[in-house]
Amino acid sequence: MAQTTTGLPKSNFKIEVSTNGSSWTDVSGSSNQVNVSGGDQMYGEMQTAEGNVPVVVPTHKTGALTITCNILYTETAGEAFQTVWARYEGTAKTIYLRYSPKGGASGDERYTCTDNAGNAFACPIVNCLPPSTDANSGDPMTASFTVVAPKVTQAAI
Numbered sequence: 001m002a003q004t005t006t007g008l009p010k011s012n013f014k015i016e017v018s019t020n021g022s023s024w025t026d027v028s029g030s031s032n033q034v035n036v037s038g039g040d041q042m043y044g045e046m047q048t049a050e051g052n053v054p055v056v057v058p059t060h061k062t063g064a065l066t067i068t069c070n071i072l073y074t075e076t077a078g079e080a081f082q083t084v085w086a087r088y089e090g091t092a093k094t095i096y097l098r099y100s101p102k103g104g105a106s107g108d109e110r111y112t113c114t115d116n117a118g119n120a121f122a123c124p125i126v127n128c129l130p131p132s133t134d135a136n137s138g139d140p141m142t143a144s145f146t147v148v149a150p151k152v153t154q155a156a157i
Contacts, residue, residue: 008101008102013099013100013104014100015097016099017080018120030079031071034068039151039152041061042061042063066147066148067097068146069097069145073141081143083095087128089128093125095123096113096120097112098113107156107157115150123149124147125145125147129145
């Protein structure tokens with residue numbers, strides 16, 4: 001197989017949040033990273049009396065995904081931190097999340113947190129950490145939030 005020529009930079013993504021799953025707010029201008037983990041294929045294993053390796057079987061189930069977003073801390077209503085913080089501190093404790101690694105243009109792929117049927121999912125906000133500060137740094141103040149989703153669905157925009 002020949003070396004690919006279609007690699008993508010990590011820096012041009014688009015990220016959106018929603019409080020209702022239908023009206024989305026682009027928070028790319030105050031977002032720095034999207035980190036996805038989890039989603040491991042579950043399996044079972046068992047040793048038998050004969051042999052020295054286990055019998056391993058897939059369960060056809062996967063674990064939940066954990067998505068952590070690093071964002072700029074701002075005190076501006078409607079921007080990433082204030083939007084997520086209001087949900088985290090309020091009674092809802094959930095937010096909808098989707099992102100496009102390539103930037104969100106027509107034809108680009110987008111990953112949306114969904115339920116098993118593929119519907120946008122109101123993810124529990126596991127944490128929304130206020131900013132850390134450092135008098136020795138001139139870097140912008142950052143914050144982060146983490147959500148958990150049953151799965152993400154990939155679809156072209």
